[in-house]
Amino acid sequence: MGKLDGQVAIVTGAGRGLGRSYALHLARLGARVAVCDVDLHSYAEFDAEAAAMTADSTVHEIQAAGGEALGFELDVADRDAVFAMVEDVRGTWGRVDVLVANAGGGRGRPADTTASKVPPELFDLVLKMNLYGTYHCCSAVAPIMREQRSGRIVTVASYAGKVAGVGGGYAHYGTAKAAIAHYTRNLAQELGPFGINVNCIAPGVIATARIVKLVGGSTGSNSAADDIALRRYGSPEECARVIEFLATDLSDYVTGALIPIDGGWNRSD
Numbered sequence: 551m552g553k554l555d556g557q558v559a560i561v562t563g564a565g566r567g568l569g570r571s572y573a574l575h576l577a578r579l580g581a582r583v584a585v586c587d588v589d590l591h592s593y594a595e596f597d598a599e600a601a602a603m604t605a606d607s608t609v610h611e612i613q614a615a616g617g618e619a620l621g622f623e624l625d626v627a628d629r630d631a632v633f634a635m636v637e638d639v640r641g642t643w644g645r646v647d648v649l650v651a652n653a654g655g656g657r658g659r660p661a662d663t664t665a666s667k668v669p670p671e672l673f674d675l676v677l678k679m680n681l682y683g684t685y686h687c688c689s690a691v692a693p694i695m696r697e698q699r700s701g702r703i704v705t706v707a708s709y710a711g712k713v714a715g716v717g718g719g720y721a722h723y724g725t726a727k728a729a730i731a732h733y734t735r736n737l738a739q740e741l742g743p744f745g746i747n748v749n750c751i752a753p754g755v756i757a758t759a760r761i762v763k764l765v766g767g768s769t770g771s772n773s774a775a776d777d778i779a780l781r782r783y784g785s786p787e788e789c790a791r792v793i794e795f796l797a798t799d800l801s802d803y804v805t806g807a808l809i810p811i812d813g814g815w816n817r818s819d
């Protein structure tokens with residue numbers, strides 16, 4: 551018996567990286583998983599992500615392991631597409647128990663995205679893919695979970711949503727992630743009376759293929775991790791285990807929380 555047998559999960563941004571790890575982990579726990587991404591083959595952008603794949607997509611990886619999965623290619627910033635996807639999931643599987651609103655990320659270089667200089671088109675794009683995408687996904691699953699009087703929503707912020715970037719760089723991303731954390735607190739208050747838990751994770755430096763390419767290093771001990779208490783970067787699996795905690799009865803009395811997964815990062819710049 552898996553902890554999530556009979557349950558239905560939606561994971562956005564699940565084509566690669568952390569989202570893929572969450573989708574595979576929830577499927578291993580027994581959930582049927584809707585794998586959503588703007589590009590279900592986004593792993594192809596990074597050699598290490600492509601090398602880690604055991605099938606053509608996260609959907610096929612889950613199916614090959616004996617699980618149930620559906621694939622949806624959509625932009626989470628497109629509210630109509632998000633609502634249509636959620637309706638499709640409910641139409642097929644009859645319910646929605648878990649949402650991991652993981653899709654997102656930054657754009658541009660820190661030096662070009664300081665608080666007053668970030669170009670409006672980048673500010674708009676990053677707010678849409680992170681904050682608006684999260685808001686659309688949460689709004690679409692909330693009525694279903696309310697009707698069920700149960701559900702688990704996990705949103706994704708970042709260390710960058712708590713601590714300003716060096717010189718104010720990547721301000722659009724940090725702003726979007728800080729807003730997601732506060733949106734989550736409000737959503738938890740709204741949905742708590744219906745038996746729905748809503749929490750937010752704030753990863754630090756997690757060694758996905760994209761991050762390894764960007765900053766170097768790995769999950770092991772790393773000299774670049776001197777200001778991280780555990781002296782190493784995190785792994786996608788370590789984040790997935792926190793998702794397990796938040797998606798199962800292990801966290802029954804936890805809601806409205808912001809949970810750092812950052813190895814005790816305490817930037818000293």
Ligand SMILES: NC(=O)c1ccc[n+]([C@@H]2O[C@H](COP(=O)([O-])OP(=O)(O)OC[C@H]3O[C@@H](n4cnc5c(N)ncnc54)[C@H](O)[C@@H]3O)[C@@H](O)[C@H]2O)c1
Nearest residue numbers: 563565567568587588592625626653654655708753755756
């Ligand atoms: N990796 C880290 O160290 C780290 C740290 C803090 C926060 N995060 C957050 O965790 C999440 C996942 O990060 P990752 O490192 O796996 O990133 P990633 O770029 O490797 O993967 C993100 C996935 O989301 C998809 N995506 C992006 N925009 C989308 C959109 N508008 N609609 C649908 N899908 C979209 C991409 O195609 C990709 O498959 C992001 O929200 C990111 O901001 C990551």
